[in-house]
Amino acid sequence: xxxxxxxxAGPFSAGKTEFIQSVSEIDVVATEQRITRPEExxxxxxxxxxxxGRITVDEDLVLYLFGTPGQRRFDxxxxxxxxxxxxxxxxxxxxxxxxFREAQDILDTFRSYAPVPYIVAANKxxxxxxxxxxxxRIALRIPKSIRMVPCVxxxxxxxxxxxxxxxxLVLDVIEAEP
Amino acid sequence: xxLKGNLRDFTIVQLLNLINLARKTGTLSIDxxxxxxxxxxxxxxxxxxxxxxxxxxxxxxxxxxxxITEQQARTIRAxxxxxxxxxxxxxxxxxxxxxxxxxxxxxxxxxxxxxxPLFAWDxxxxxxxxxxxxxxxxxxxRIDLESVILQGTRRLExxxxxxxxxxxxDVSLKFADRPQTSLRDISLNVQEWRxxxxxxxxxxxxxxxxxxxxxxxxxRKIVYGLLQAGLVEIVRPERKEPERTDVQERIETxxxxxxxxxxxxMRLIDRIREL
Numbered sequence: 530x531x532x533x534x535x536x537x538a539g540p541f542s543a544g545k546t547e548f549i550q551s552v553s554e555i556d557v558v559a560t561e562q563r564i565t566r567p568e569e570x571x572x573x574x575x576x577x578x579x580x581x582g583r584i585t586v587d588e589d590l591v592l593y594l595f596g597t598p599g600q601r602r603f604d605x606x607x608x609x610x611x612x613x614x615x616x617x618x619x620x621x622x623x624x625x626x627x628x629f630r631e632a633q634d635i636l637d638t639f640r641s642y643a644p645v646p647y648i649v650a651a652n653k654x655x656x657x658x659x660x661x662x663x664x665x666r667i668a669l670r671i672p673k674s675i676r677m678v679p680c681v682x683x684x685x686x687x688x689x690x691x692x693x694x695x696x697x698l699v700l701d702v703i704e705a706e707p
Numbered sequence: 708x709x710l711k712g713n714l715r716d717f718t719i720v721q722l723l724n725l726i727n728l729a730r731k732t733g734t735l736s737i738d739x740x741x742x743x744x745x746x747x748x749x750x751x752x753x754x755x756x757x758x759x760x761x762x763x764x765x766x767x768x769x770x771x772x773x774x775i776t777e778q779q780a781r782t783i784r785a786x787x788x789x790x791x792x793x794x795x796x797x798x799x800x801x802x803x804x805x806x807x808x809x810x811x812x813x814x815x816x817x818x819x820x821x822x823x824p825l826f827a828w829d830x831x832x833x834x835x836x837x838x839x840x841x842x843x844x845x846x847x848x849r850i851d852l853e854s855v856i857l858q859g860t861r862r863l864e865x866x867x868x869x870x871x872x873x874x875x876x877d878v879s880l881k882f883a884d885r886p887q888t889s890l891r892d893i894s895l896n897v898q899e900w901r902x903x904x905x906x907x908x909x910x911x912x913x914x915x916x917x918x919x920x921x922x923x924x925x926x927r928k929i930v931y932g933l934l935q936a937g938l939v940e941i942v943r944p945e946r947k948e949p950e951r952t953d954v955q956e957r958i959e960t961x962x963x964x965x966x967x968x969x970x971x972x973m974r975l976i977d978r979i980r981e982l
Contacts, residue, residue, distance in 0.1 A: 533967060552979070584975075584978060586978040590971060592979075615972075626712030627712070627716035629716065658709060663729060664710060664729060667725045668717065689979050689980070689982055696972055696975055696976045696979070699967070700972045700976070703968075703972065
């Protein structure tokens, strides 16, 4: 059986677990712990090792979705998770500018791990204070050549669109090869 | 959709860059511990700035740029009543006090002088609201943000140095106890003489700046020069750490090649479409 891996990375509380939960056919295997640091108490729990979701195509092919831990002190997991990935999604928290710099670092780090296609998804676009993808592109200095999509991680259709965008990109790159 | 955040996370330089590149129209409001700045933009150009509740203050702008005397400024203020800057400007042009060019040049310089100190704000809540800015009655200008960003960044370095030397403007100055040279023998410009004339223990540097219609950076420059020349000393100076900004370099991106076959990706695409 062939397995394909896509990694979902992004800053703390960007919505990675929710993203995977929206499309996974199994309950996400989440390694969450209660948050103890007061400065990180914008949600009750956070991922400390990884999230794991699955989409089965048929008995020969399965897609695995891995969500990275958002807190920087668990970044030793990132490189392990990125091994063998076909592409990755960097999820931005569109309502928290304090995470933009970290998102840039994550983007740079994952680009350095593996030469695979990736897209940037501007999550939480349903919230009133969300920065638009166009503004985020400028704010994070993301080149126009990088695909950037609006996203709402708790809506399955939105997550599907994001994953499809990434897969189309993978396809483009494969077809461009001689 | 408003852009909100804190300058701690997204600096004034980054904000101006975003407004410029996205050719935004709207108003950027910044609040730093009660200090308020409102900047208006049209198509990515700076058209108006209000800092700490003050309007363009045409009279102050003209005075600061030497277009009118202090006496004239007092007279105009006394007679201006509730006229807006725009109405006042027309009156002054018609009365032959100043030309339209004088006004635009002065207002532009005034706006820029108000903006540049904001580059040193490393904290403060900001909010950008899209939509036509409310600039009724004020004299709007059109200033390219590229030059503002470049000049502001350059000034920031100077500002940091001046802030380090003169951290607090709420201190007074006194003449040095043993100046090596008599003031008469030193070549001072008009602005420096004005500052000198207000030096006494009761006047803080801030107050001297207000008396002379000088911006923070102008007064700091002059006082710094006088300090370096050994002519004056600060009474009860305090020192603080200089403010810093962080400039990040980005890396180039290239197309990347995954290690899977085309038909595998096609099957995944079909499956996800079905979900």
